[in-house]
Amino acid sequence: MVSVSGMAGCFHHVPDYCTGCQIVDASHLATRPPTVPPKKRAVVILVHGAFGFGDEWAPILTALRASPEIHFVAFAWRGPWTRPDLAAHALTGLVQAYLDSAPAKVQQILIISHSAGGIIASYAVRHARVPDGRHLSLAKVAGFNLPLRLDVDYERRINTPLGYAVGGTPKPIGKVPDGAEIVEYLTEDEHPVKPDSLEGRAVFLGRDAGHNRVLGRVGIPLIAAARDGAPPLTAQVH
DSSP, X not given: OHHHHHHHTTOBOHHHHSTTXXXXXTTOTTOOOOOOOTTOOEEEEEEOBTTBOOGGGHHHHHHHHTOTTEEXXXXXXXXXXXXXXXXXXXXXXXXXXXXXHSOTTOOEEEEEEETTHHHHHHHHHHTOOOOTTOEEEEEXXXXXXXXXXXXXXXXXXXXXXXXXXXXXXXXXXXXXXXXXXXXXEESOOSSOOOGGGOSSEEEEXXXXXXXXXXXHHHHHXXXXXXXXXXXXXXXXXX
């Protein structure tokens, strides 16, 4: 308990590291998402990990700010320490709002999640309805190779660190909807991947990729693809 509390004290708040960004706060469930200007071609949603939004996002922000064709927002949540289900529902609403109401020119909606942010991001994707003419992509960067799922009855009542629940019976994991895809960019491959823990195609980046450094390595080519109107997860990540 002491170690968890100590780590939680290192939380980085989104406004401190994403100056000038449009931020959607998970605690404001009724907040309407920022409007997408009519000339944008893609929407990118950034979802930080358990300890907040830090300098690891700097390469991503640089690429996005150099891409006027992209509308981007940062999703702020308190991490998976308490009530990750509420953050997951808030993110689901944000994603669905953009799928339903973004200008017709917007075809690509890309979520870039880091570490534990993949828990709520994958929930949002699996519960999305993707209209014709849109494409929803999730890049789970340096996520957990563990079945941390939110679509279980008991997780609304019992909250434990990092989204783990105690007791109860999980529902079968929902499939990724038509028009959406998930790719998991994993930073280590020394442990066998459990098939039931993967929600999409796996890309192994090597044991020394770096849990935080890898964000730019993955995100920059995906942003370039979205900027050009291509499905982002078709971009080659080296």
